[in-house]
Amino acid sequence: MVAKFRLVFCETTNLVSMKEDFINPIDEKKVAKSPHNLPYAHTVGSAVIKPIDRGRVTGLAVAAMYEQTDMQLSQIRKQVELLAEQAQEIQRRVEVSERIYKIGMNFKPLIGHVYHLYSRPDESEFLSMVAPEEWGRSSKVNFQATVKLLADHTWEILK
Numbered sequence: 001m002v003a004k005f006r007l008v009f010c011e012t013t014n015l016v017s018m019k020e021d022f023i024n025p026i027d028e029k030k031v032a033k034s035p036h037n038l039p040y041a042h043t044v045g046s047a048v049i050k051p052i053d054r055g056r057v058t059g060l061a062v063a064a065m066y067e068q069t070d071m072q073l074s075q076i077r078k079q080v081e082l083l084a085e086q087a088q089e090i091q092r093r094v095e096v097s098e099r100i101y102k103i104g105m106n107f108k109p110l111i112g113h114v115y116h117l118y119s120r121p122d123e124s125e126f127l128s129m130v131a132p133e134e135w136g137r138s139s140k141v142n143f144q145a146t147v148k149l150l151a152d153h154t155w156e157i158l159k
Contacts, residue, residue: 092157093154096155096157100127103124104126111151112149113129114146114147114148115147115148115149116129116132116145117143117144119141119142119144120140127147132146145159146159
């Protein structure tokens with residue numbers, strides 16, 4: 001290794017001294033200008049830098065996406081089933097209401113009151129305020145349903 005010296009003039013002391021210039025023995029082509037930007041560790045003591053397995057990351061993201069969307073679709077499915085049940089209940093009320101309005105009533109039913117639907121031996125039906133347990137044992141009527149008149153003038157089946 002050859003040392004290079006240079007003369008340095010100090011203005012405060014007005015002295016001239018010789019200083020040795022540092023010569024880096026490592027080839028400049030083999031030294032990184034900015035080692036912090038390297039995609040790998042540049043010294044033994046550096047933090048471990050592992051390359052990202054893009055296929056695994058994508059696979060995990062896709063699996064999480066499917067799990068989340070399946071959960072949301074399940075919630076929507078439950079809501080649709082509930083709406084279908086409610087629609088069927090409304091349809092049953094409409095059918096019972098049509099059946100009741102086709103029979104003859106000798107009174108005006110009141111909203112919110114409970115009535116009972118019976119059939120006679122000749123298959124004709126009628127609506128009554130008398131409950132099934134209030135009829136005598138010798139009664140020849142068959143109990144069909146207990147109903148309640150709702151505010152929308154449909155009938156809800158209670159029994």
